[in-house]
Amino acid sequence: MSNDEKIYQKILKAIVEHQLPPGARLPEDRLSEAFGVSRTGIRKVLQRLALEHFVVIARNKGAQVNHPSEDEALEVLDSRILIEPQLIEGVQSHWNAEQSERFRDLVEEEHEAEQVGEMASSIQATARFHYELAQLAGNSVLATFVEQLCYRSSLVIAAYGTRSSVSCDCGDHSQLLTLLDEGQTKKAQAWMKHHLQSIKKSLVLEGQEEQNIDFQRLFS
Amino acid sequence: MSNDEKIYQKILKAIVEHQLPPGARLPEDRLSEAFGVSRTGIRKVLQRLALEHFVVIARNKGAQVNHPSEDEALEVLDSRILIEPQLIEGVQSHWNAEQSERFRDLVEEEHEAEQVGEMASSIQATARFHYELAQLAGNSVLATFVEQLCYRSSLVIAAYGTRSSVSCDCGDHSQLLTLLDEGQTKKAQAWMKHHLQSIKKSLVLEGQEEQNIDFQRLFS
DNA sequence: TCCGTTTTAATTGTATACAATAATTAATAC
DNA sequence: GTATTAATTATTGTATACAATTAAAACGGA
Numbered sequence: 001m002s003n004d005e006k007i008y009q010k011i012l013k014a015i016v017e018h019q020l021p022p023g024a025r026l027p028e029d030r031l032s033e034a035f036g037v038s039r040t041g042i043r044k045v046l047q048r049l050a051l052e053h054f055v056v057i058a059r060n061k062g063a064q065v066n067h068p069s070e071d072e073a074l075e076v077l078d079s080r081i082l083i084e085p086q087l088i089e090g091v092q093s094h095w096n097a098e099q100s101e102r103f104r105d106l107v108e109e110e111h112e113a114e115q116v117g118e119m120a121s122s123i124q125a126t127a128r129f130h131y132e133l134a135q136l137a138g139n140s141v142l143a144t145f146v147e148q149l150c151y152r153s154s155l156v157i158a159a160y161g162t163r164s165s166v167s168c169d170c171g172d173h174s175q176l177l178t179l180l181d182e183g184q185t186k187k188a189q190a191w192m193k194h195h196l197q198s199i200k201k202s203l204v205l206e207g208q209e210e211q212n213i214d215f216q217r218l219f220s
Numbered sequence: 221m222s223n224d225e226k227i228y229q230k231i232l233k234a235i236v237e238h239q240l241p242p243g244a245r246l247p248e249d250r251l252s253e254a255f256g257v258s259r260t261g262i263r264k265v266l267q268r269l270a271l272e273h274f275v276v277i278a279r280n281k282g283a284q285v286n287h288p289s290e291d292e293a294l295e296v297l298d299s300r301i302l303i304e305p306q307l308i309e310g311v312q313s314h315w316n317a318e319q320s321e322r323f324r325d326l327v328e329e330e331h332e333a334e335q336v337g338e339m340a341s342s343i344q345a346t347a348r349f350h351y352e353l354a355q356l357a358g359n360s361v362l363a364t365f366v367e368q369l370c371y372r373s374s375l376v377i378a379a380y381g382t383r384s385s386v387s388c389d390c391g392d393h394s395q396l397l398t399l400l401d402e403g404q405t406k407k408a409q410a411w412m413k414h415h416l417q418s419i420k421k422s423l424v425l426e427g428q429e430e431q432n433i434d435f436q437r438l439f440s
Numbered sequence: 441t442c443c444g445t446t447t448t449a450a451t452t453g454t455a456t457a458c459a460a461t462a463a464t465t466a467a468t469a470c
Numbered sequence: 471g472t473a474t475t476a477a478t479t480a481t482t483g484t485a486t487a488c489a490a491t492t493a494a495a496a497c498g499g500a
Contacts, residue, residue, distance in 0.1 A: 002279070027481070038455045039482090047264060051271055059222070060461045060482055075361040082306055082362065141295040142302065145365055247451070258485045259452090280452055280491045441500105448495070457486080464479065470472090 007035050008045045015054050015065055016127065016154035017120035022067035026055060052148055054155065066155060070205045073156040077200040080149050083142065084130065085193040090137030092185045099136065100181055103129065107174045123154050129173050153199075160203040227255050228265045230439060235274050235285055236347065236374035237340035242287035246275060254439040272368055274375065286375060290425045293376040297420040300369050303362065304350065305413040310357030312405045319356065320401055323349065327394045343374050349393050373419075380423040 001009075011031075014020045026046065028039045035042065046063045049055040053072075055063045068076070106129050113122035127150040134146035157165045176195070179188040221229075231251075234240045246266065248259045255262065266283045269275040273292075275283045288296070326349050333342035347370040354366035377385045396415070399408040 029481075040454055040456090043482090044267060047267065048271060051268060061463090062482060072361065075359045078359055079361050079365075083303070086302055086306075139295045139298055141292065141299050141369075145299075149361075249451075260484055260486090263452090281493090282452060443500090444498095446495100446497075448493105450493070451491080453488105453490070455486105455488085458484090460481105460483070462479105462481075464477100466475105466477070468473100468475075470474095 003037070004041055004044055007037070007041065008048060010035075011045060011049065012054060012151065013124070015049075016151050016158075017123060018154075018158045019120065020065050022065050022155065022159045024065045026063040026065065028062065053152060068152070068156050068159055070160070073160050073203060073205070074200065076149055076152045076156055077196060077203075080130075080146070080153065081193060081196045081200070083146060083149075084134065084196060085189045087134055087137040087139075087142065087146070088180075088189045088192055089185060090139065091133055092180060092183065092188065094136050094138060095180050095183075100177060103133070103177055104174065106132065107172060107177065110173065123157065126173075127151060127154055156203070157199075160205055162202050162204060165199055165202040223257070224261055224264055227257070227261065228268060230255075231265060231269065232274060232371065233344070234439075235269075236371050236378075237343060238374075238378045239340065240285050242285050242375065242379045244285045246283040246285065248282065251439075273372060288372070288376050288379055290380070293380055293423060293425070294420065296369055296372045296376055297416060297423075300350075300366070300373065301413060301416045301420070303366060303369075304354065304416060305409045307354055307357040307359075307362065307366070308400075308409045308412055309405060310359065311353055312400060312403065312408065314356050314358060315400050315403075320397060323353070323397055324394065326352065327392060327397065330393065343377065346393075347371060347374055376423070377419075380425055382422050382424060385419055385422040 011020070011026075020026070028042050028046070031042045031046075032039045046055060046057065050057045050063065053066055053068075056066050057063045106125065110122060110125040110129065113120075113125055131143065131147035131150045135143040137143065176188055176191050179191060231240070231246075240246075248262050248266070251262045251266075252259045266275060266277065270277045270283065273286055273288075276286050277283045326345065330342060330345040330349065333345055351363065351367035351370045355363040357363065396408055396411050399411060
């Protein structure tokens, strides 16, 4: 893996794991000395992150972690609701014992992270479950798009998520695996749709956005 | 629009209109003198085009117009087949006389370009019809993705297309507009699916070669 | 002529310098 | 003391220089 790619991965990880919260500034020189490269390499990475909507770059003002709008948040989830259930069919056709075991390991990782209370790795593992499943459907163009949507979802959850956004109350991913094991494609599709919809519902879209503080009253 | 953006648009246009054929090399210094900027700006644009799969960059070997593999070609079309029909519902709900007229104008442009035999603008207009329709569905995340898929389709057609890939034999886009006018959502969905499938079928999957390009004249 | 090696040229990778712009602080007038 | 302006600092935008790498040409021996 190239050096640029490693830097990209590290920053992206920090963003989706909420170590760099939405709105955090990302000055080029600070990053360049942190990673031990010149600004040139950092700029390249930031441009990429901007194209993928993980950061926003304002001319002459630099980059900061994207704080998705409410519209963007909903659209990201809606996109997943439209695509991911449709991929189940392809997943089912590639399903076998080996895959089943591999994904159960992933679910196990999710559980462990959640038990220990490590929000960061829990989010990471959950996203990974979804986009590795997408890869199995056999269309890498769509799989890449879903992967990006999963990461963007992490950012959305950072901005608007609640506890149940991470470990949603419709049950865990192992239920889906069981349905796939049993060859119940339709039910698996329905499960996936419901799963994503419940994540969407768990978002709280209000409050912290633009709170216009009335200093007059506050200090009178 | 920033200067970078203008350069990006021009190169992208040249690619999707087949003036820069798949496989064409894009040396940084040649482009930088053609556009009158330093290599820095050109590199930025090339990186973006690479992320969007319009060019491929090989380390120490530079960029060239992507020649999509057969797999990629099929996956791009399959992605559209999966997504675009699903957007019809949202399109229908936003449909009105004004939109109808706007899209009929677009179809008119397609016809004119085709009459004159201008492959380039014909391809451009056809892509535009599809992604502007996608925008109407009300999900800008998906619309952006569909837009990219449409442009990538132009590249696929450059590599594997035939005459009927651009002006497909299942009839023109005005048929879809009529269905939308009549509120026949299901039929419109089916039409869209069939339309994209017939484009996919029109591809002939085998290869060809490259040539030499005068960047100075192309971009002056 | 053909093949392999060596040398040369062309091209990209990375760092740095300087200019342009925005943000912050200091200064001044009222 | 406050508000407005000026000066300073910090940060990004762009071009260029040089190193690293690859591709191409020249060369020599069989």
